[in-house]
Amino acid sequence: MPSNESVSLSDRSTVFHSWSAQGALAPLAIASGLGSRVWDFDGKEYLDFSSQLVNVNIGHQHPKVVAAIQEQAALLTTVAPAHANATRAEAARLILDRAPEVFEKVFFTNGGADANENAIRMARLYTGRDKVISHYRSYHGNTGAAIVATGDWRRMPNEYARGHVHVFGPYLYRSEFWASTPEEESARALRHLERVIQSEGPDTVAAILIETIPGTAGILVPPPGYLKGVRELADRYGIVLILDEVMAGFARTGQWFAFDAFDVVPDLITFAKGVNSGYVPVGGVLISGPIAHHFDERVFPGGLTYSGHPLAAASIVATLHAMADEGVVENARTIGESVIGPTLARLASTHEVIGEVRGTGVFWAVELVADRASREPLDAATMGRLKSSLLSAGLLPFIAENRIHIVPPAVITPAEADHGLALLDEALSVLR
The missing domain is CATH 3.40.640.10 (Type I PLP-dependent aspartate aminotransferase-like (Major domain))
Known part of the structure; x- marks a missing residue:
């Protein structure tokens, strides 16, 4: 039975990855998925807040x-x-x-x-x-x-x-x-x-x-x-x-x-x-x-x-x-209006590290800053620690520069969205 370690080793030894320096790669091994969730070969489950490359709109394995x-x-x-x-x-x-x-x-x-x-x-x-x-x-x-x-x-x-x-x-x-x-x-x-x-x-x-x-x-x-x-x-x-x-x-x-x-x-x-x-x-x-x-x-x-x-x-x-x-299109709109948007606005009011929140539907960005007044972007090392924290908590994030993109599948439920945002809230609370 494949394990995370064996799959990752096989991948690194044979696959040339895009946009990457090959020597430092440590790819996450994904075995399967369903709806808004995926899991690895060792059985750990992740709520997919990345939709992989912001493309799995209808969810995994529909x-x-x-x-x-x-x-x-x-x-x-x-x-x-x-x-x-x-x-x-x-x-x-x-x-x-x-x-x-x-x-x-x-x-x-x-x-x-x-x-x-x-x-x-x-x-x-x-x-x-x-x-x-x-x-x-x-x-x-x-x-x-x-x-x-x-x-x-x-x-x-x-x-x-x-x-x-x-x-x-x-x-x-x-x-x-x-x-x-x-x-x-x-x-x-x-x-x-x-x-x-x-x-x-x-x-x-x-x-x-x-x-x-x-x-x-x-x-x-x-x-x-x-x-x-x-x-x-x-x-x-x-x-x-x-x-x-x-x-x-x-x-x-x-x-x-x-x-x-x-x-x-x-x-x-x-x-x-x-x-x-x-x-x-x-x-x-x-x-x-x-x-x-x-x-x-x-x-x-x-x-x-x-x-x-x-x-x-x-x-x-x-x-x-x-x-x-x-009603997948309508679900995405409702989730954005009633769950993601309001919750991210609340997080912005409680976390000084959030400079701006913007988005619509299931297409949002949280811009993180070292200082709200100067709007200096949060540094790469801190973003890396945040990513590791979210993965450990079971949230698969999409991170670009100093931003976390909140981009789950359009089929995500309100309960799943709430859970993922709660994990983000917790990770931001212990960030610094």
Whole structure:
């Protein structure tokens, strides 16, 4: 029978891990899971407040999704994307049903990175322009253009793609614009964006690519008017607006799409993660009518062997039906409004180490600081001790820089959410 030690040793000796120095790794061994919980090979159980990589929205081992994958495997395991496939078509239809009416087609990819890659390609071909503007505080994936569109440190060793320009998006807690209100932050960030467009030359800019709510960068819920203002700038200068919903989509924010809560409709939507909770690798691009029809007589120079893979498509169909039938989107919204939001606000009032709390649905960040007045981020060593404390208590956290992201599955119950937040409260109480 495998043990944590044997599995971890085997993993470290054979697997090359992403974003890591390999020699210091000590990966947590996960044996299985169910709903909002996972357990290791030695039987220790964890409440998953990470959703792995913020993707297991429907929870672990949902029986309807597992059964759909098994049934599809018995029918047809794979098919070339050039052929028509009923399961793929149904998956596309269900996704389009949840999007604004302007969207007509879905291009399936293997995940979120190549969804953004192909959305950028579509925008460039549609506009005949080259440049892509994105935020410094962002993550769009680890393929050629997607990683250069990314704003964080992971871009810098990988800058091989052309035509990328970055701007600062709104982040009032650490404002780049000397703003003191959300309205000021929004207006000044929009002015900054417009000046960059003008300075780069509007007729050179193909797309603005932004996460509707930046996720890994800190769950930065946009202030009032920002996304609407970006839409207006895109229209004014003939630029394609791509909203990256890879992390924020499909119940994460308590909406089908995060932009449903804002007065905006993009031209292209990228998705992955929550559309099937990562049970089988998949992503895609939702394409609005004008862009889709641009390729009616023109060849789209892109494709993937596993585009719309039948097993992935079956998992999407089952996931979207289960989410609708079981009220998963509504549950995420209710948990955020009635449990996570109020409890984190209470914790912020009692723990000096909490600088700010922000979020929606099951998509929250707790920003930890060494000093509230200076807003100096909590150091890496202290964050490491906090992570170890939470793991020891049976809570699997998502930690990024000086933040704890509260991102449990969208199926989490109020009792489970209360329990996880109580463990966080306890860990913060003994932190310093």
